[in-house]
Every structure is written in C-alpha cells, then in structure tokens.
Amino acid sequence: MTFSITILGSSSALPTPSRFSTAQALNVLERFFLIDCGEGTQIQLNKYKIRTARINHIFISHLHGDHFLGIFGLISSMNLLGRKLPLCIHGPFKLKDLINAFISTMDRGINFEIIFEPLHYNGLELIYEDEKLTIESFPLRHRVPTCGFLFREKTRLRNLKGKVIKELNIPIKSLQSIKEGNDYTDVDGRLINNKQLTIDPPKPRAYAFVSDTAKNPTIVPYINNIDLLYHEATYADEGKKRAKETGHSTARQAGEIAKKAGVGKLILGHFSNRYKNLDLLQKEAQEEFKNTELALDGKVFDIEIIGVK
Amino acid sequence: MTFSITILGSSSALPTPSRFSTAQALNVLERFFLIDCGEGTQIQLNKYKIRTARINHIFISHLHGDHFLGIFGLISSMNLLGRKLPLCIHGPFKLKDLINAFISTMDRGINFEIIFEPLHYNGLELIYEDEKLTIESFPLRHRVPTCGFLFREKTRLRNLKGKVIKELNIPIKSLQSIKEGNDYTDVDGRLINNKQLTIDPPKPRAYAFVSDTAKNPTIVPYINNIDLLYHEATYADEGKKRAKETGHSTARQAGEIAKKAGVGKLILGHFSNRYKNLDLLQKEAQEEFKNTELALDGKVFDIEIIGVK
Numbered sequence: 001m002t003f004s005i006t007i008l009g010s011s012s013a014l015p016t017p018s019r020f021s022t023a024q025a026l027n028v029l030e031r032f033f034l035i036d037c038g039e040g041t042q043i044q045l046n047k048y049k050i051r052t053a054r055i056n057h058i059f060i061s062h063l064h065g066d067h068f069l070g071i072f073g074l075i076s077s078m079n080l081l082g083r084k085l086p087l088c089i090h091g092p093f094k095l096k097d098l099i100n101a102f103i104s105t106m107d108r109g110i111n112f113e114i115i116f117e118p119l120h121y122n123g124l125e126l127i128y129e130d131e132k133l134t135i136e137s138f139p140l141r142h143r144v145p146t147c148g149f150l151f152r153e154k155t156r157l158r159n160l161k162g163k164v165i166k167e168l169n170i171p172i173k174s175l176q177s178i179k180e181g182n183d184y185t186d187v188d189g190r191l192i193n194n195k196q197l198t199i200d201p202p203k204p205r206a207y208a209f210v211s212d213t214a215k216n217p218t219i220v221p222y223i224n225n226i227d228l229l230y231h232e233a234t235y236a237d238e239g240k241k242r243a244k245e246t247g248h249s250t251a252r253q254a255g256e257i258a259k260k261a262g263v264g265k266l267i268l269g270h271f272s273n274r275y276k277n278l279d280l281l282q283k284e285a286q287e288e289f290k291n292t293e294l295a296l297d298g299k300v301f302d303i304e305i306i307g308v309k
Numbered sequence: 310m311t312f313s314i315t316i317l318g319s320s321s322a323l324p325t326p327s328r329f330s331t332a333q334a335l336n337v338l339e340r341f342f343l344i345d346c347g348e349g350t351q352i353q354l355n356k357y358k359i360r361t362a363r364i365n366h367i368f369i370s371h372l373h374g375d376h377f378l379g380i381f382g383l384i385s386s387m388n389l390l391g392r393k394l395p396l397c398i399h400g401p402f403k404l405k406d407l408i409n410a411f412i413s414t415m416d417r418g419i420n421f422e423i424i425f426e427p428l429h430y431n432g433l434e435l436i437y438e439d440e441k442l443t444i445e446s447f448p449l450r451h452r453v454p455t456c457g458f459l460f461r462e463k464t465r466l467r468n469l470k471g472k473v474i475k476e477l478n479i480p481i482k483s484l485q486s487i488k489e490g491n492d493y494t495d496v497d498g499r500l501i502n503n504k505q506l507t508i509d510p511p512k513p514r515a516y517a518f519v520s521d522t523a524k525n526p527t528i529v530p531y532i533n534n535i536d537l538l539y540h541e542a543t544y545a546d547e548g549k550k551r552a553k554e555t556g557h558s559t560a561r562q563a564g565e566i567a568k569k570a571g572v573g574k575l576i577l578g579h580f581s582n583r584y585k586n587l588d589l590l591q592k593e594a595q596e597e598f599k600n601t602e603l604a605l606d607g608k609v610f611d612i613e614i615i616g617v618k
Binding site for chain 2: 013014015016017020021039040042043046047063064065066069070072073076077080081094097098101102105106107108143144
C-alpha cells in the first residue's frame with residue numbers, strides 16, 4: 001500500500017553536484033511514475049536504486065531545460081536495457097518533436113513505443129486513471145505553459161465487519177454490494193443498514209506536484225486537504241521581486257498556498273543556487289505553514305494510510 | 310604553461326553515479342576546451358571547479374547520446390550565467406539542428422552567438438589554430454560518423470643563450486630572427502651559427518582523444534609519438550566479440566594502438582557498466598603497453614614540459 005515520493009533533484013535552473021535538476025519518482029500502489037526529468041535523472045534513479053524498467057508514465061510539467069533534458073538519455077538507456085513495453089509521456093506538445101528529433105539520430109532507433117499525450121491547460125484534467133488511482137493536471141502561472149499534477153487514490157471499498165457478517169449468515173454473493181456501501185435485505189425481508197455491516201475505508205491519499213509557478217491561489221481548490229504538497233520555492237523573501245519577474249514563488253508564498261489549501265504537509269524544492277543553506281527558506285515557509293520540509297535530493301516522503309473512525 | 314586534461318566522465322552508454330558519460334575538460338596554455346559533453350557534464354564541471362565561462366570551443370566526437378546530451382543544459386546554464394562571448398561548437402552537422410530545436414523552446418532565447426563548425430571525415434583536418442596551438446580532427450571507425458581530436462602545441466621559438474648574446478653584443482632588433490632559428494652575421498661580416506646562440510625549445514606537447522572506435526590502426530600515423538593518448542576501452546578481452554559488433558575497442562586493442570604509435574602514456578575510458586572493477590581492463594592493456602592508466606571521473610592528467618638536450 002505504498003504511496004511514496006523520492007526526490008531526485010531539488011535545484012532550479014542551475015544544477016549542482018548535490019542538487020540536481022527537478023525530477024521525482026513516485027511509487028503509488030506499485031505503479032511507478034516519474035515527474036519531470038531534468039538532466040541527470042537517470043543517474044539519480046540509478047543512485048537511489050529505482051529501476052527505470054518499472055516506470056511506464058512520465059509527466060513533464062513544462063518545456064524548460066531543467067525539467068526535461070534528462071528524458072533523452074533516459075529513453076536511450078531504457079532502450080539499451082532492453083525495454084519492450086510502451087512508455088507514455090505526458091508533456092507539452094513541442095516535447096514530442098524534440099524526442100522524435102533525438103530518436104532520429106539513433107542509428108538503431110528504439111525498440112519500444114512512445115505514446116505521447118499532450119498536456120492541456122484548461123483547469124483540472126484527468127490524464128490517467130486505473131481502478132485504484134487518478135492523475136490530473138492543472139495549469140500553473142509560469143513564463144511558458146506549465147502544469148501541476150495531482151495523484152489521488154480512489155476511495156476504496158468499505159471494510160466488512162467480519163463478525164457481524166458471519167452472525168447474520170450473509171451469503172458471499174452479497175458481499176460485493178455491501179462493500180460498495182449498499183444496505184442489505186435479509187431472507188426475512190429485514191433491511192440492515194450498511195453502517196452496521198461495514199466500517200469506513202482508509203481516507204484516499206493524495207499528492208500534488210506544483211511545478212514552476214508564480215504565486216497562484218487559483219490552484220487551492222484542486223489541492224484542498226491533500227496529504228502532501230510539493231510546491232516550488234525558488235527564492236527566499238529577499239528574492240520576492242525576482243520571483244515575480246521570473247514566474248516563480250518564494251518559500252513563504254508556498255507556505256501561504258499550503259495553509260489556504262489545508263494540506264497535511266508541505267515540501268519545498270526548486271531552490272535557486274544562490275542559497276547554499278536552505279534553513280531560511282524553510283523558516284520563512286514555516287512562519288506561514290508549520291509542517292514544512294525541504295525536498296532535498298534523495299529524500300523519500302511516504303504518505304501513510306490513515307483509517308478514518 | 311599548463312597542458313592538462315580533466316576527466317569528467319568515463320562511462321560508456323549507461324552512466325552511473327561514479328562514472329558519468331564521456332566528457333573531458335582541457336586547459337592548454339590557458340585556453341579551455343571541452344571534448345564531448347555527455348549528460349551531466351555541467352554538473353561535473355561545477356564539481357571539479359572548471360568555470361564554464363572560460364570554455365570557448367566544444368568538440369563533439371559523434372552523435373551518440375552519451376557524447377552530446379549534456380550540451381543543451383550547458384548552453385542553457387552558460388546563458389543564465391550571463392555569457393556574451395560566442396561559443397564555437399565543432400560537431401556532426403546534425404547536431405546543429407538539435408541545438409537550434411532546443412534553443413527555439415527557450416522563451417527568452419540565448420544572449421550569445423553559437424558558431425557551428427561541422428566536422429568532416431577525410432583524414433587529418435585542421436579545425437582550430439592560434440599562435441601556439443593547433444587542433445585537428447581525424448575519422449574513427451564507429452557505427453556513425455565519428456572523429457578523434459589531436460591537440461598539439463606549435464614549436465616554440467628557440468631559447469637564446471643569454472650570456473653568449475651579451476658577450477657578442479648582438480642588438481635587440483636581431484634577436485627575433487635568431488629565436489626563429491636563423492644564423493647571425495655580425496658587424497664585421499662574420500657568420501655565427503644559430504646553434505652557438507640558442508638552445509632547442511621544449512618539445513611541443515600533444516594529446517589525442519580517440520573516441521568510440523573499433524580497433525583502427527589507420528590512426529597510428531596521426532598520433533605517432535604524442536605525449537598522451539586517450540583511447541576508448543569499452544570492453545575487456547572477454548567482450549572482444551561484442552566490441553567488434555558495436556564498433557568499440559577492448560582495453561588490449563587500445564594498448565596495441567598505443568604501442569604502435571609509441572605514445573608517452575595511454576589513458577583508458579568509456580568503460581562498459583558491466584565492469585564494476587576496472588583492474589582487469591588496465592592489466593590487459595598494460596600487457597601491450599606498460600604506461601597505461603584509467604581515465605576515471607575527476608582524474609587530472611598533466612603533460613609536463615620536457616626540454617630537449
């Protein structure tokens with residue numbers, strides 16, 4: 001029941017040996033996703049022992065080099081490592097041309113299919129769904145079209161009260177309906193309320209990745225009450241003017257968004273290389289939203305399952 | 310009088326955290342060059358404290374991702390760091406299109422000129438020259454058009470024997486001609502042989518970078534007697550068949566080339582990720598050519614000045 005985010009890069013445009021460009025690897029219920037793919041992402045995946053073969057979907061937030069330049073090397077290495085499964089890339093439509101131009105230089109091409117899904121920018125949009133999970137994109141406010149991504153578990157089936165089910169001799173064929181929340185009518189025509197038969201499932205977990213953006217309160221409804229929010233925090237307060245000019249946020253602004261949205265925890269990244277020490281950024285964000293951590297390279301954030309009631 | 314090579318990456322196609330993709334930084338007489346630019350090169354330059362602003366020429370041996378994918382991020386970072394000087398890139402002509410396609414995605418473009426010099430493949434070709442140095446390219450045998458590069462100091466002016474010059478009262482205006490190797494005729498019409506007035510200058514130093522190639526003895530005349538040879542050595546003896554299939558060399562074959570060419574020292578790189586320990590590759594090369602070292606990430610090879618006679 002893993003829901004885990006590994007930070008592969010925490011730098012903004014200029015990477016350093018300890019802070020690579022933006023990338024995050026997600027394991028959500030044993031589905032592996034990559035969000036952004038800055039230069040060196042494949043090296044970080046190798047370092048943190050995440051097998052590239054398990055990644056089937058990559059989400060690229062926008063077409064600035066520090067968010068996508070690692071995708072070419074990753075595609076090349078996936079191919080060398082024998083990949084056969086299709087790889088789905090969700091990103092700005094121009095990225096498709098860049099990828100095709102790169103692949104056209106490969107003397108042997110690649111042995112797997114790339115399915116390219118262009119992003120759109122008209123509000124919350126479903127871009128992935130399976131029986132347990134949805135992923136949605138939502139537009140941000142940056143210098144080029146940019147999306148954030150929201151990963152959300154679906155509500156699970158209700159948990160049966162085993163003892164009660166047994167006492168009432170409810171047949172197996174009726175259990176699925178009860179798990180789905182329906183009441184039960186027994187052989188004598190007696191209605192038994194679902195609440196007597198089940199307990200609430202765990203709260204569905206959710207994570208949002210808020211990539212490069214100026215302060216943008218329009219996203220608050222999308223990320224309301226989620227467990228974990230990554231929000232870019234390129235600058236400290238002293239860089240507020242520069243943040244505005246370049247379409248970025250300060251750590252404090254990230255804290256303000258987290259507070260408005262009532263998230264469980266905030267993690268900060270995309271730090272300008274002007275900050276060697278990031279304590280100030282954490283402190284300024286914490287003045288707005290206490291439960292804030294730094295999303296440094298190699299850190300892993302797990303969202304635990306919490307049963308409700 | 311520096312002639313120094315810093316290894317930035319020593320891996321073949323699949324980089325690892327300790328062996329990045331191919332790239333080398335050269336300081337030849339305070340001219341800074343970059344040879345190849347695999348993914349993460351800018352991170353390595355940062356790690357080894359080589360300022361990107363000082364690099365004015367980049368040489369890309371061929372269009373396989375592990376030799377050029379770092380160039381986009383490097384161009385982007387040079388721009389962010391305020392570069393104004395032109396940057397000259399020597400590489401396969403298709404690289405120009407890839408670079409232009411990348412730059413076209415940058416919302417603010419770049420603030421410096423890129424001068425693109427396509428490589429040719431017709432033998433030894435002069436691709437750079439200044440008053441102290443030449444750089445030549447020469448074709449290799451790989452799956453795609455590939456060049457090696459030869460960096461060679463020009464012969465310096467002869468060194469004056471100060472004491473003799475003084476005793477003979479030779480006027481300053483005649484010294485340049487004597488340094489250039491000419492004899493001197495004094496005011497009495499007496500001819501003085503140049504050998505009496507000068508000593509030989511130091512031997513011009515030379516370094517060759519032999520990128521991806523199957524064993525290729527046709528390069529031997531180009532690299533004859535050079536001080537330092539980098540030669541790819543993707544495989545050990547056990548991988549000889551694979552080397553042939555993929556257009557690569559074994560370490561032993563690199564040693565054979567070094568021996569034939571009578572170079573001063575051989576350094577090996579471009580190691581397959583199948584070799585965690587490289588001692589075997591060094592040993593096999595040394596069986597052919599004793600003075601062989603591994604060109605591991607972060608190693609610096611200096612070519613010292615040696616006076617002749």
